[in-house]
Amino acid sequence: MKIIAAALLILAGGTAVAGTAVHLQTIAVDLPPGTHVQCEMNAKYVLVDPGGARGKTGEPVEIYRLPASGTFVWDLVVGPGGTVPSRTFVFRFDKRVLAPPQGLSAAVLFPMKYTVSCPPGAAGCTSRSRDVAFGIPVRVDADTSMNVCLQFRGGGNGPFVGVGADCSDPRNGKRVITRAKQ
Numbered sequence: 001m002k003i004i005a006a007a008l009l010i011l012a013g014g015t016a017v018a019g020t021a022v023h024l025q026t027i028a029v030d031l032p033p034g035t036h037v038q039c040e041m042n043a044k045y046v047l048v049d050p051g052g053a054r055g056k057t058g059e060p061v062e063i064y065r066l067p068a069s070g071t072f073v074w075d076l077v078v079g080p081g082g083t084v085p086s087r088t089f090v091f092r093f094d095k096r097v098l099a100p101p102q103g104l105s106a107a108v109l110f111p112m113k114y115t116v117s118c119p120p121g122a123a124g125c126t127s128r129s130r131d132v133a134f135g136i137p138v139r140v141d142a143d144t145s146m147n148v149c150l151q152f153r154g155g156g157n158g159p160f161v162g163v164g165a166d167c168s169d170p171r172n173g174k175r176v177i178t179r180a181k182q
Contacts, residue, residue: 020097021145022108024072024089027167030154034119035078037152041112043068043091045138048105060105068093072150082154097142106138108146116152116159126158134163 022043031037047064068091076084100106111133118125136148149167153160 018144019093019095020142022068022091022093022097023145023147024091024150025147025167026074026087026089026150026152028076028078028084028152030082031078031116031152031159032119032122032125032154033078033080033082035122035125035154035159036076036117037078037114038075038117039073039112039114039150041072041110041150042070043093044109044111045093045097046107046109047100048107049103050105051103063104066093066095066097074150097138097146099139099141107135108138108148110134110136110148110150110163112150114161116161118159124158125154128158130161132161136163136165 024041028037045064045066045068046062048060049063050060070089070091072089072091074087078084097108098106111131113129113131115129116125116127118127136146147165149164151160151162151164151167
């Protein structure tokens with residue numbers, strides 16, 4: 001319990017340091033022309049005790065949550081080239097996003113509802129709707145900002161949807177991981 005109390009004291013403490021801004025960039029490529037994409041996304045920082053609130057058994061327990069301001073909404077129809085212009089959005093946390101104390105885990109989660117509607121006859125495109133939460137682990141204290149990328153990509157197994165630290169294609173195995181600014 002001392003670990004949890006110390007973590008909450010650190011995270012809830014009224015430090016004079018400004019909060020963290022999460023800069024979201026979007027990319028939508030290789031989707032069939034006429035594909036309709038709708039999404040709504042929020043952000044929250046969570047601190048989790050993977051040891052079930054120190055009981056060491058059972059499910060991980062969320063012990064702290066800090067929601068970010070703002071909701072990102074994107075509604076697009078893919079043009080003739082299979083791409084759409086990128087968008088940007090900023091989620092703002094009123095406190096810094098910090099690395100977890102030893103024994104705990106932390107992440108910025110992006111709860112999201114999305115729908116991909118494929119045009120009739122589009123080969124390799126499968127329409128789908130999901131209510132998911134993507135996450136970026138927090139291993140080091142973020143300074144004033146961090147960057148993430150929301151991706152919609154076409155492909156042989158249907159559209160790929162994901163969130164990563166950058167906009168490189170995670171399917172090609174050459175993803176570059178960027179760290180929060182120190």
